[in-house]
Amino acid sequence: TIIIIMVSDGVYGFTAALISILFFGSNSLPLKSKRVVDAKTDPMVFQLYYSLAIFITSWLALLYEHVRHGSSFEFTYIGIVASSLWVPASVLSFFAIQYIGLSIAQGTWSGITILVSFLWGAFKFQNHVNNVFLAIFSLVLLMIGVAGLSLCKNRFYIYEPYPSSSSSSTSSSSPQQQIQEERSPMIRGQYTGVYNDDDDMSRSSFYPSAPPSSASSVASIRLLSKNTKLLGTVCAVGLGLLNGTLMVPMQYLPEGMSMMMYTVNFGIGVIIVTPVVAIIYFVVKRERPEFNPKVVALPAFIGGTLWNIGNVGSIVATQYLGLTIGYPLSQLALLVGGLWGMFLFKEITGMPSRVQFFIAAAVLLLGALLLSLFG
Secondary structure: OOOOHHHHHHHHHHHHHHHHHHOOOOHHHHHHHHHHHOOOOOOOHHHHHHHHHHHHHHHHHHHHHHHHHHOOOOOOOHHHHHHHHHHHHHHHHHHHHHHHHHHHHHHHHHHHHHHHHHHHHHHHOOOOOOOHHHHHHHHHHHHHHHHHOOOOOOOOOOOOOOOOHHHHHHHHHOOHOOOOOOOOOOOOOOEEEEOOOOOOOOOOOOOOOOOOOOOOOOOOOEEEHHHHHHHHHHHHHHHHHHHHHHOHHHOOOOOOOHHHHHHHHHHHHHHHHHHHHHHHHHHHHHOOOOHHHHHHHHHHHHHHHHHHHHHHHHHHHHHOOOOOOHHHHHHHHHHHHHHHHHHHOOOOOOOHHHHHHHHHHHHHHHHHHHHHHOO
């Protein structure tokens, strides 16, 4: 009977982790859509809609609990504590994606998340580790895989004003002449094509939905500056530290509270914390937000819903597999995000970069497999 229960827990946990991987890896897609890009949406505005979607869809968990178990709503402040970690992390994710691209950003924050979550589980909550040496080895493989993904050459967009010169003069200049020192990477206008390497500087193949001869579709094409790389990396690392701690408050839930009830409380916390963060953000920025609901609301709602499904999967995976295995496995979503970035948004191009991506992915999967067996 004990063996059957253990097998059942493992099946539930790994199935939930797989769901989390798929949906966490896809929830950023609406932010990358051309309509949202053209709308020049501030990430904090996107976050407000995103959080509203999470709040609304979280109540479906209460409906599930009521239908299946006859449960009534039960409040806990733990949901607010967890959302206080998540909301800033989510905002950082939007900036990280815009500064260094989806593929590299998600690879970086997922690696940090895996490491931090494992350390919390192993040292703070004493989750059982089957083989310490192989668990550490698997973490090293995961970090190598993440590093390999993060070092892939990529290209993407940041937001800047159009240059003052006419589109005809822009189109007549060579790509090398268009390389210039990048200004502040804050969102301030139309999108600018950015490379993190000087190879393959080709306007015509830059954006899959842009006409090859359209000089006005991209403000300019330039190398990604070191400052922007650094800022994007800092955002991704900060996100990973917060994200790796996200499941820690869940360890202090009231006895007997289900994970679905916790999901509802998390949604409540998100809708409380997000406006506070937004007010501070716009006061510091000294800017009045433009909400643009006709363009932004639906993509943000879809993104928030996808994220919440992934979140439920990660919560269930953590419940059955623990902080050392369950939540780290959910961060393999970076593979899904990387594939989206490669094939849909053309962020990773050229055979060497793609080969590097898949080798790094194989190392990452091997590390995940060893962690699931010996962690």
